[in-house]
Amino acid sequence: MxxxxxxxxxxxxxxxxxxxxxxxxxxxxxxxxxxxxxxxxxxxxxxxxxxxxxxxxxxxxxxxxxxxxxxxxxxxxxxxxxxxxxxxxxxxxxxxxxxxxxxxxxxxxxxxxxxxxxxxxxxxxxRKEQLEKQAVEAELTYLKSQINPHFLFNTLNNIHTLVYKQAPAAPEAVMHLASLMRYMIYESNAATVPLAREMAYVRDYISLQQLRYKNSPVVDLLLEGETTSCYIAPLLFVHLLENAYKHSPARLAPGDLKVRVGFQQDTLTFSVQNPIGPGAVAALEEPGGIGLPNVQKRLSLLYPGQHTLSIQNTGETFTVQLTIHGLHLQAHESNAHLLHH
Known part of the structure; x- marks a missing residue:
């Protein structure tokens, strides 16, 4: 001023x-x-x-x-x-x-x-633009703060079960949780992060969830494109993946959850498909859950007019696909873009 x-x-x-x-x-x-x-x-x-x-x-x-x-x-x-x-x-x-x-x-x-x-x-x-920007930043901070407790509670429940059963995988689960929390608390404070770093976080999450299953990996993850040159807002994908686990059957076969991530030119596509478990059709959220409404709200603030979020329910599978257009390839350009909006 x-x-x-x-x-x-x-x-x-x-x-x-x-x-x-x-x-x-x-x-x-x-x-x-x-x-x-x-x-x-x-x-x-x-x-x-x-x-x-x-x-x-x-x-x-x-x-x-x-x-x-x-x-x-x-x-x-x-x-x-x-x-x-x-x-x-x-x-x-x-x-x-x-x-x-x-x-x-x-x-x-x-x-x-x-x-x-x-x-x-x-x-x-x-002054009006500054107040609007401060309001958006405050709302984004609030939405991001919702992610941490929700995800932490679910993960701690899984680790508690492993420790109670004295499973050998318990120490590994603690290490995965430490890695996830480090990213969520420190690295995700940035306006944007490399897509490669966000995907490393997703892989950590998948590895931690895999401890619940005795089968081979239940997630079929396919990543296409140059992820190191793309920068996105952090913590966008975890809720979509979390919903896929939550509303799938208790027992999953190898590759039942299909996660596809692609980046071409300036367009990012993220999709996750899961089989529908009993009782999952009626409600997409459990009591106290955050999930898709949180993602939709953050996307409307971060990428207005730049994204589409489509949901398809066939009765047997549930697919969520997120597409974000006009992504910048350098960190400083992406930060400038977010400030402009």
Missing amino acids: ERVKRIFWLIHLSVWVLFTSLVILQLKSETDAHWPSTTAGFIATCLYVFYMHFYLLTQYSGSRKGRGYWLRLGGIALSAPLPFLLFHHKQLDFGDYSMNLVTTVPIFLFLSWLARVTENLVLNTI
Whole structure:
């Protein structure tokens, strides 16, 4: 905001320098031997009227201009000749001067009003954008904070079961959880992360979930495209995958969960398909769950007009596909994109 105000003052200075130069050229061309004092008096009058009214409007900004404003405005108009009298060296031609005063004072009163209104409009627009940005950031922070407890509770329940059964896989599960929490707490604070890092997080999640199954890997994961050059908002995929586990049958055959991730040019596609378990058709969320509504809300804030989220239920399988268009290939470009929105 301060930077914008400094820009306005530079504009003021530039305009006054240009205006003064034009007045000097005009008076010098009239072969007036006393043009320096005449110029100084005229410019002083213009500056006085302009900025006295400018600050008067600042004082009465946002309120109804009552009696106090009009009295002060009248005082500015009546005292406008004083700066000219201070600089002028000779007896005035009050007739000519009065005519000039009648035209000059209203013009600079109007120009000061126009400048004040323009600055207020620009500053208020910037403040509104900043408030909207802060609101979006606060909402995104809230939505991300919902992810951590929900996922942590589910994972701790799984680890508790392993420890209770004294399963050899318990230490490995703790290490996977530590890796996941490190990413969620520290790395996911960035506006965007490399797609490759997000997929490493997804693989950790899949490995941890796989501890629940005795079969070969129940997830068939296929990754296509150059993931190191793509940057996305963190923690977008975990809920889609979590829903797939939650609403699948208790027993899954190898490859029952199909996860496909593709990145071509500037378009990212993520899809997950799972068989439908008993009771999963009626409700997509258990009590206290977050899931798809959270993902949809975050996507609307992060990628408005850039994404599609399609859901297909065939009665036997449930498929969710997310497509994000217009992704930038460099981290700094992606961050700039998110700030713009």
